[in-house]
Amino acid sequence: MTRVLRTTALLVRSGFRQQTTYRLALLAGISTNSVFGIIRAAIALATVASAGAAVGGYDARTAAAFVWWGQALLGTINLWGFSLVADRVRSGDIAVDFLRPVNPMLVYLAGDVGRAGVGLVARAIPTLAIGALLFDLAWPPGMPSAALGLLSILLAVVVAFLGAFSLNLSALWFTEIRGLRLAWMVVGGVLCGLYLPLPWFPGWVQSVASCTPFPSMLQHPLDILSGRIAGADAVSAVVSQLFWVLVLTVVGQWVLARGRRRVEVQGG
């Protein structure tokens, strides 16, 4: 067990180190996130102003916080997925991953958490600072909420990773997963709450969303961090994230096991 933990820690560290070399990329990312943050915040504030009161539980301050936390976390949570694993499937390098004595999912997850850690420190905090400078943002109502928010970010990173990982592995069966990835991005973009807070959509959209892992990838941490939900509501949001971690881990491991067999049969 300690060996696994140590391996994981090492992998997280190397993922972290890889990222810090791209300082300019971070600066560029912050500037783009901020441009979009300004536009999105204007949309959210104009909506709240037009309604004359809170919309779906968001007043001006929570709506602005929701938008800016969302922009800030774009570099932390991998909403758009990745193609690294799918590329390795296509090149056949995935067989090498299967030969390693560590579970491939853990290897890639650790790398992603490392990447997310850098994103949080180097990209989320500055973006959020810019947002706080330009707009009046709401903050979590207390330390418990803030701590829960941080935990929720971590879980969101894991959920987003696990979903994208299984999607990537499906390249073992489908020669072309571009369409699948696109659908994931497009549908996910709406259902995770990136464009608008989910409660602003009609009830049926929210019902559909609650049957998917997408709200766990962004909407939940944003709600906790902007202080829209707290206490029992916040806890239940985190529990729902944990549920999706569990579901997607099982799915991921199952796909991995099937994939391993497939690679063995085909001879890599």
Added chain:
Amino acid sequence: MATQIIETRDLVREYKKLRAVDHISFTVEPGEAVGYIGANGAGKSTTIKMLTGILRPTSGLVRTCGRDPLRERIALAREIGVVFGQRSQLWWDLPLQESFTILGAIHRLDPAVARVRSGELVDLLEMGGFLSTPVRQLSLGQRMRAEIAASLIHRPRLLILDEPTIGLDVLSKQRLRDFLGAERREHGTTLLLTTHDMGDIERLCDRVLVVDHGRLAYDGTLSGLAKTVGAERVMVVDLAPQAGHEGVAELRDIPGAALVGVEGEGTRQHLAFDPQATSAGAVLAAVSARADVLDLAIEEPDIEDVVRRIYAASR
């Protein structure tokens, strides 16, 4: 109009602190075939980029086809063809034929004229078998032939080739050299090529420019180069052991040749000779008189070696 195809005077190119090209001056007359050689990073590609208007010189003068490559890039592009051995100028995902059609249009050739010209090149370079294959599926040899055809479609006066034979097998190399030689003879096309392959220079060029650390270290004929650096060839002979002996006696006093290496008790010996002073045949005859030759090979000096020696000599 200047009569020279290429003229450079005190050409200098610096990257930050590094001086990649350091006061290079040379001229190339129409119809010449010039080998431009040097070690990696010696400044060959940088010179070519300045000749073709891709890169601005830090100082000095450069004229290609009598034009300022930077100011008159477009007019110049009509008169020159450039082949970058490592990087394709063809349309990667289109059938090869499309690349020729597009280039014909880019050079504003009449479609009928372009068809005749590309047909001619297809025949000469034997590309008929893969005209409808997407470029990315071509073998390296096929692609290089296509690259050269693509750069000749508008009948340029000057063809610049950057490592045209790199990575090719012996047969493909020979084919390309034959074609380029014929192109030069029949159309008077001037050739400037960089290469690591001494064979390219020997078969194609009557003049060699050697660049080293950004400076022009030699400008003259290939035989002159060989004289300057004493570029001798080495004959490697495998000999049958003499009856009753352990090995073969060392071939110490072959006329015009010096023994430079002995392996396996003398069953393999290396003899260096100057092709200007004697011939491979004479050396072989002298060897055969002493021992039974089972096999032989003649090693040519490689370019890195020649350049190294020039550098040592110029010190």
Added chain:
Amino acid sequence: MAEPAGRPTLSVGERLRPYRVILGARMRAQRQYRASFVTDIVGTLLVGVTEFAEVWGVFHNVPVFGGLTYGQAIVVFALSNLCFSLADMLVGHLDTLPQVIRAGQVDAYYVRPLPVLAQFMTSDISLRRIGRLAVALVLLVVGLAMAQVAWSPAKGALLVLSTVSGTVIFSALFTVAGGAQFFLINGPEFTNGFTYGGSYSAQQPQPIFPDPVRIFWTFVIPTAFVAYLPTIVLLDLPGDGFVPRWLAWASPAAALASCALAGLVWRFGTRHYQGGGG
């Protein structure tokens, strides 16, 4: 040799023939891989639909947004999307310039007898963006019907003028971004904020923005000219007086200014490349 230099007799058709031949070949190639072509079209269609989901979500909660009703806001959204998808189709591939530069493929453009920028612009055409274009067209028709336009020849002319100018403005933004790739490290990350961010801002009713932001999207990066300003005139709305209504007719000027900027940045970029910084 091909032909003598300096040919004043060349007709426009002859002049454009190289580009026509390249684009023809590119279009044929795209349609060859039918399955992925269809996937891509559906993909861009979905992108268009989800972008619209945002407008739909907002109007699910409020009847008026930035001074516009649902139908009016749809016109702004659709007009801006129409222009952007056209620009994206025509020159969106300038986005791939960083890869082209890194692969060393730029040099090939320099040794061909055509302007480098014209070659890049015509080096591809993304037919798959037709999906998004279709969404924009449908929404434009729906929006105009909902907003009950009182049509006149002048308004028809304004619609055409705005579409052309808007497409040129976005194309110029792509070109600015492309030119910047020659001297920026991690260029796309920097420029995306202004190309895609510019497109996003153009979809909005401009009064939602704080004044400095409005000034930026009107006079620095003139995306307000693409959809909001023309819509105010098309639909006979009073506007909020932030800028005079007649400015809607100035979209060609905004387009020209964008082109000038694009030309400058591109020139600076290619100069930088020739200076050895590429």
